[in-house]
Amino acid sequence: MKTRILAIDENSLELAKSIINEGGLVAFPTETVYGLGANALNDDAVKLIYATKGRPSDNPLIVHVHKGYDITELVDNIPEYAKLLAKAFLPGPLTMVYNSRGVVCPTVSCGLNTLAIRVPSHEGAQKFLKYVGLPIAAPSANVSKHVSPVTAQHVLDDLDGKIKLILDGGKCTGGIESTVLDCTGDVPCVLRSGLVTRDMVAQVAGECDEYHMVECERVRSPGMKYKHYLPRCKTMLFDYEHRAEALKEYKICTARGERARIMCDEQVARDMEDAKILNLGGDENAVAANLYDKLREGERVADIIIAVAPQKQDGVMVGVMNRLSKACG
């Protein structure tokens, strides 16, 4: 199969629609990472997502819809706080989990009676979802466990020959996957942290819990269970306080003849002498936006990525550190 990368216009949208209608897969940009989409009402199409990614079959998918879509067709028991949150944050990088009405095929939610819904703000994503007019099930458009893609080229690097079409919407500006919020209880609960932080949710909803995975429990938010975001090279992770040891390790690796890179933000980079740096940027939003791009650059140019955590650990950094420790832990 030949994989085409096309800019988003009338022609590529028409092609995308016909692929989706035939039960095929289309990769599309969002403000977080690129998604690998299929018709959520077509069980075989959804199964193709799992097969194409090599994704574990108990790791549910998010259903993506355009901003005019009436989600009460798909879910019910939408609590008042969820309506407030939707008003505050949608379209945007917040996925909300509700009770499913069973319209979407069960493979999407891996048999859970809940359904995760996302309304992306990316203009290209909106155009695609509107044009197709169907709920689109989509995980990130990478091979399972690999670093998530934030450019069309990243998608091609992972899925060349496996899908027909990648809609190119440029580099994703958000960089880490959406916040996943359980909205089935009296109080919203963060299942996966992201750019919409727990504090931001609490400010609108009054309160907000955070879920911590219990061993052996049924998956509620897969990002937690599996090894994830792994670059294809050796990795190490140091906390901010141990940054001097990271530099020492870099020197040891380099002396051994290994191609090493230190991955860190600008503040840490100032303490890294003349070491070769994968620079994540100066503030938390830059760090989130650059993380996956730098991990993928690192696996291309280095034998080992030595990551150093930023000093700041709250807000958006909660989501960043969650990914960083899975990638390099």
Ligand code: AMP
């Ligand atoms: P991915 O897009 O590959 O990062 O994975 C999709 C994410 O959707 C998972 O990490 C889960 O956190 C989330 N998800 C999808 N459906 C559900 C659901 N019904 N309940 C809880 N989380 C879900």
Ligand code: MG
């Ligand atoms: Mg993923």
